[in-house]
Amino acid sequence: MADIALAYCASHAPLMSSARMAAPQEQRDNFFGALTRLREQSVERGVEAVVVLANEHFTNFFLENFPQICVGLGERNWGPVEEWLPIEKVWIPGHPGLATHLAEQTLQAGFDPAFSHQLELDHGIMTVYHELDHEMRLPLVPIVQNCAVPPMMPLRRAYEFGVALGAAIRSYPGLQRVALVGAGGISHSLGNPRVGDIEEGFDRWFLDRLEKGELDQVLDMPDSEIELAGNGAHEIRSWLAVAGAMAPVNATKLAYEPVQQWITGMGVVQWETEER
Numbered sequence: 678m679a680d681i682a683l684a685y686c687a688s689h690a691p692l693m694s695s696a697r698m699a700a701p702q703e704q705r706d707n708f709f710g711a712l713t714r715l716r717e718q719s720v721e722r723g724v725e726a727v728v729v730l731a732n733e734h735f736t737n738f739f740l741e742n743f744p745q746i747c748v749g750l751g752e753r754n755w756g757p758v759e760e761w762l763p764i765e766k767v768w769i770p771g772h773p774g775l776a777t778h779l780a781e782q783t784l785q786a787g788f789d790p791a792f793s794h795q796l797e798l799d800h801g802i803m804t805v806y807h808e809l810d811h812e813m814r815l816p817l818v819p820i821v822q823n824c825a826v827p828p829m830m831p832l833r834r835a836y837e838f839g840v841a842l843g844a845a846i847r848s849y850p851g852l853q854r855v856a857l858v859g860a861g862g863i864s865h866s867l868g869n870p871r872v873g874d875i876e877e878g879f880d881r882w883f884l885d886r887l888e889k890g891e892l893d894q895v896l897d898m899p900d901s902e903i904e905l906a907g908n909g910a911h912e913i914r915s916w917l918a919v920a921g922a923m924a925p926v927n928a929t930k931l932a933y934e935p936v937q938q939w940i941t942g943m944g945v946v947q948w949e950t951e952e953r
């Protein structure tokens with residue numbers, strides 16, 4: 678059966694790639710330094726495939742059909758779709774065996790994920806995936822979530838999906854070492870006059886809750902309260918799903934920087950995993 682050999686979450690602002698050098702050196706060194714250490718751990722721990730949860734940014738779905746969760750089952754997926762994103766446009770290898778197992782097992786656990794045999798991958802997944810594997814050869818199971826359009830999955834339900842997802846990964850017999858990554862957030866706003874606002878207080882409070890395991894204070898938050906940290910803050914659903922998968926282990930903050938030039942509170946946290 679598979680182990681979750683590496684588990685972490687990271688912010689996925691497109692400007693971290695397209696305007697990398699615009700951020701002050703200390704901030705970008707802190708943020709990318711954390712991602713570099715995680716990339717090195719992935720190699721050291723022999724990660725064979727990665728599952729990445731991220732927001733759906735109207736890349737694959739629009740209002741006429743917008744699932745809460747969609748698992749990418751395909752043998753490959755194309756990305757990144759943004760022409761201006763300075764990441765090579767390639768076919769990213771999938772892992773149909775693992776992906777199908779995750780879809781089946783979460784169905785059995787009472788969830789109803791949609792599925793797609795070919796997703797287009799935007800910055801939401803590709804910025805973080807590229808930092809994990811610059812060669813972009815690591816088999817990827819993308820899971821896109823609705824973190825943008827009401828009604829959204831309640832935070833507690835996102836956490837519970839993560840619990841089911843973690844159990845599904847650990848019951849997969851076809852691999853030994855899988856990475857689980859949540860991408861998105863933290864505080865930021867898009868498409869409204871609040872663009873550029875970073876709610877550092879919310880970000881640090883949320884990261885502190887992950888480190889202390891005090892998630893009940895987060896899981897019952899209504900969307901209207903999350904919105905105070907910006908409409909992009911709804912992407913904490915990915916972080917909470919990973920927290921659910923890794924419970925009862927608490928996260929450790931590796932980096933946090935309120936990067937004004939990237940209009941986002943940029944964080945990285947890791948759940949230490951038991952190695953075999």
